[in-house]
Each structure stands twice: as structure tokens, then as C-alpha cells.
Amino acid sequence: EAGVVQSPRYKIIEKKQPVAFWCNPISGHNTLYWYLQNLGQGPELLIRYENEEAVDDSQLPKDRFSAERLKGVDSTLKIQPAELGDSAVYLCASSTRQGGSTGELFFGEGSRLTVL
Amino acid sequence: AQSVAQPEDQVNVAEGNPLTVKCTYSVSGNPYLFWYVQYPNRGLQFLLKYITGDNLVKGSYGFEAEFNKSQTSFHLKKPSALVSDSALYFCAVRRSGSSNTGKLIFGQGTTLQVKP
Numbered sequence: 637e638a639g640v641v642q643s644p645r646y647k648i649i650e651k652k653q654p655v656a657f658w659c660n661p662i663s664g665h666n667t668l669y670w671y672l673q674n675l676g677q678g679p680e681l682l683i684r685y686e687n688e689e690a691v692d693d694s695q696l697p698k699d700r701f702s703a704e705r706l707k708g709v710d711s712t713l714k715i716q717p718a719e720l721g722d723s724a725v726y727l728c729a730s731s732t733r734q735g736g737s738t739g740e741l742f743f744g745e746g747s748r749l750t751v752l
Numbered sequence: 753a754q755s756v757a758q759p760e761d762q763v764n765v766a767e768g769n770p771l772t773v774k775c776t777y778s779v780s781g782n783p784y785l786f787w788y789v790q791y792p793n794r795g796l797q798f799l800l801k802y803i804t805g806d807n808l809v810k811g812s813y814g815f816e817a818e819f820n821k822s823q824t825s826f827h828l829k830k831p832s833a834l835v836s837d838s839a840l841y842f843c844a845v846r847r848s849g850s851s852n853t854g855k856l857i858f859g860q861g862t863t864l865q866v867k868p
Binding site for chain 2 (some may be wrong): 639640676677678679680681684692727729738739740741742743744745746
């Protein structure tokens with residue numbers, strides 16, 4: 637079974653440039669999450685989707701961050717414009733609805749962003 | 753507010769010796785508790801969970817964890833460490849209730865180094 641796939645794995649951009657990250661969840665997983673992991677810290681939830689609906693985006697900085705999951709499968713997380721403090725690893729995870737209830741998330745390898 | 757503390761940035765043990773990675777939590781209501789492991793350049797992997805029931809829970813790769821309500825702790829343990837257990841370990845908590853699905857609060861992580 638294929639795991640959660642993220643791309644790109646690494647991205648280096650200059651500040652004020654836009655950047656986008658893509659995530660393909662495990663087949664059949666209705667719930668998709670974007671987490672932010674700063675260096676030396678644990679992941680923090682940015683947004684959670686149930687199918688195509690964003691059911692929890694309270695931690696997403698909406699002035700520069702946006703996300704979409706148009707067909708309830710793949711998702712894209714965008715930052716525009718990027719700031720120096722956005723340098724971090726962006727993790728995508730997915731779960732079944734039951735798995736989400738019991739905390740069993742499946743994480744991708746992450747997209748490491750460096751903003752210069 | 754919910755929080756998780758992992759008091760040790762790094763734990764060093766010799767192969768074959770028992771290991772303990774400490775975690776304490778703060779959450780109102782009944783906690784759901786989790787351990788995840790992150791190997792270098794890999795995504796986080798679910799190890800084990802405590803939802804309810806027996807305070808000692810067993811998980812993948814021979815790991816177990818003990819829930820202690822009075823001490824608000826959920827320490828990860830293994831009777832005999834392997835070099836291959838060397839990785840970054842995250843403790844996580846979430847409040848019970850469907851509105852908190854997938855909203856894990858992670859600790860800052862503990863690096864486990866097992867030496868041959």
C-alpha cells in the first residue's frame with residue numbers, strides 16, 4: 637500500500653516569493669491534515685479536511701496561507717508571499733475517520749522549505 | 753490549554769539495556785495519548801496509543817507505554833534497546849471529543865541514541 641506522498645521534498649525560495657506543496661493521501665483516507673514542524677519542535681496542526689471540507693483551519697495564518705482539497709483527494713498548501721519565518725517542514729497526514737478519532741495518523745515525509 | 757512536555761532532549765542507552773523516554777501532559781478531561789517515532793528523512797510513524805482501559809499499552813517494535821493518571825505521565829519503554837531504535841520520538845495528546853479529531857498536540861521530541 638502506498639503511503640502519503642508529498643512534493644517537493646525540498647524547496648528553497650527567496651522571501652516574498654510564492655510556494656506550493658502538494659499531498660496525495662493514502663487511498664480511501666477521507667481525512668487529510670497539514671501540520672507545520674519548526675526545527676526542534678513537534679508538529680502543529682494547520683488545517684484538517686474531511687473529504688473536501690476544511691473542518692478545522694483555526695491555526696492557519698489566512699493572510700498568507702491557503703489550502704485546498706477540491707476533489708476530496710489531493711491537497712495543495714500555498715504560501716504567498718513567503719517570509720523568513722516560514723522556513724520549516726510542512727507535513728501532510730491522512731487517516732480514516734476512525735483513525736482520526738483514535739489519533740492514528742499516517743504522515744508523509746514532509747516538504748522542507750527554506751526561505752532566504 | 754493542552755500541552756505535552758518531554759523533559760529530555762536526548763536519551764542515550766547501550767544496546768540491550770532497557771530504555772525510557774519520558775512524557776508528561778496537561779489536558780482537561782480524559783486524555784488520548786500517543787507516541788510517534790520519526791526516523792531520519794522519514795515521516796512520523798504511529799507507535800502506540802492510550803485511549804482507555806489497561807494503563808500499560810503495547811505497540812510496534814516491542815515498545816510499550818504506561819499511563820499514570822496521578823502523575824499525568826505517559827512514559828515510553830522498551831525492555832531491551834536496539835541500535836535500530838535510534839530515532840526522534842514524539843509524545844502527543846488530544847482531548848476526547850469528536851471536535852478534536854486529529855488535533856494532536858505534540859511534545860518537542862526526544863532523540864534516542866542507542867549505542868552498540
